[in-house]
Amino acid sequence: MPELPEVETVRRRLQACLPGLLLRRVVVHDWTVSAQTEEELNGYLAGRRVARLRRRGKYLLVDLEAGPAAGDGPAVAVVHLRMTGQLVFRLEPGDRPPRFTWELEPDAALHFLDMRRFGRLWALDPEDEDGFFAARGLGPEPFGPEFTVAYLRDALAGRRALLKNFLLDQRRVAGVGNIYADEALFRARLHPLRAAGSVGPREARRLHAALLETLQAGIDHEGSSIESFIDPAGRRGSFQEILNVYQRTGEPCRVCGEQIERTVVGGRGTHYCPRCQPRRGGMAPGSRRRPGSARSIGRRGPRGELIG
Ligand SMILES: [Zn+2]
Incomplete structure (x- = not known):
């Protein structure tokens, strides 16, 4: 399952190619990917340009700018890759059918491939983002100021x-x-x-x-x-x-x-490792034995003294 470093890697890659592109339309191929309908998702996301990508825990966030039409405010798309989700940036999805596709302008597409089908997509008003993560009880970011x-x-x-x-x-x-x-x-x-x-x-x-x-x-x-x-x-x-x-x-x-x-x-x-990670108490770093040293401890000299 993708964890923080994998989602961060996806974020960095997509940050290099998505910002500035116009999200023309979201096409949902597998409706179980979102609790929102295709129409609802497009109501939030279509006609807006990608501003930037962010990450929160294992969630990937795509900020979209306000669209030109009246009432087309900014929006946030949230993607959770879960077990096997992959976002593929290319025109054709390849052999496997995507669960959703973002049709982008000029001439690009982002496909969500997801063999196990646990991944999810949400579209939010930016004002609702804090509530979205609070409702999921998401704790502090490891690299954030709260995680001391x-x-x-x-x-x-x-x-x-x-x-x-x-x-x-x-x-x-x-x-x-x-x-x-x-x-x-x-x-x-x-x-x-x-x-x-x-x-x-x-x-x-x-x-x-x-x-x-x-x-x-x-x-x-x-x-x-x-x-x-x-x-x-x-x-x-x-x-x-x-x-x-x-x-x-x-x-x-x-x-x-x-x-x-x-x-x-x-x-x-x-x-x-049963030796480096003992069950009782913690072993101080540096006090561990080197490989092979256990054998030499038991050697004894002619008068029974420990040698080696
Ligand atoms: Zn060890």
Whole structure:
């Protein structure tokens, strides 16, 4: 599923080609893509120029300028890619039928391809945007001013939820999904099955830094192309090449050499290193052993003294 870094990658690509184009018409091929009718969507969006693209959590937002006709005010289109949604910027959609198409001028189109059909489109009045996200209980943006160490510490305090589920809860922090939750917990050296409320102040600081570093690395690598993610130009991200734990079950930990383990939390495959991410308490970074050092500890000299 596209998470914050993948949606941000899509935003950046579309920001390079959509602004300035006129959205002539929205064509809905699969009505389940929106709770609004094609007519309603066009009432908000048609006849307006694309101003810019924004992102909120895993939602992609397209700002449209007011149209020339009286009453054609500015609008915001909101797209959620969910499991398999892809926005493809080209005239022809290709082999697979799109769920909706934006006909653009001059001579362009944006197609929404979505094999699993969980993706959604909304058209809003800009004044209703805050209410839209408030109704969904969307928490702070990881890179926004609200998401501070103090915020995270307070949000964790007293929660019995498992740490993994806490990170996936979009009300606590927006944009984190399965891949980046596993990777951030590894980077913070925290076990995914610990209770969120058991995380101490120093661990919370580590988790905060790990979340930002992991998400930023994902953005820098233009996302993870593990399942179906490709950007609007058809390019794949490369973050999957540097994953530490996600989908590396049985492979050696890149830090300590221990085998990566997999468990299931809330129906989601969860990957971690049992040595770097101990179940009880947090291991201070730097105190971990190097690969192979465990064997040499047990060697004894002729008088029984430990050597090596
Ligand atoms: Zn390890």
